[in-house]
Amino acid sequence: MSTKCVNPNYHPLDSPTSVSPGEEINIDFWKKPIEESLTVEQLLGENNVVPIPIKDHMIEAPKEKGVYVYWMTATWNKGDGNYAFSVIVE
Numbered sequence: 001m002s003t004k005c006v007n008p009n010y011h012p013l014d015s016p017t018s019v020s021p022g023e024e025i026n027i028d029f030w031k032k033p034i035e036e037s038l039t040v041e042q043l044l045g046e047n048n049v050v051p052i053p054i055k056d057h058m059i060e061a062p063k064e065k066g067v068y069v070y071w072m073t074a075t076w077n078k079g080d081g082n083y084a085f086s087v088i089v090e
Helices: none
Strands: 018-019 022-027 039-045 048-051 058-060 067-077 079-089
Touching: none
Parallel strands: 018 079
Antiparallel strands: 022 058, 039 048, 039 067, 067 079
């Protein structure tokens, strides 16, 4: 197994994805993670996170306008991954 950082200069706030209030955000991987290993947390500040419910590999965008940052983890048979992304609710 090998891993690499795709873009070491990436920051999740650099290019948030535009979503509508309450829109469903689909979480899709090329290979499905081990059952119940997928977690998503909303980052609210340094050392302050809120777990986000996942249903059918989807999360719901916030209803309030603004920029939101998420931290996602998943595990596969040959390793795990951590991912950050952001959305802007407009």
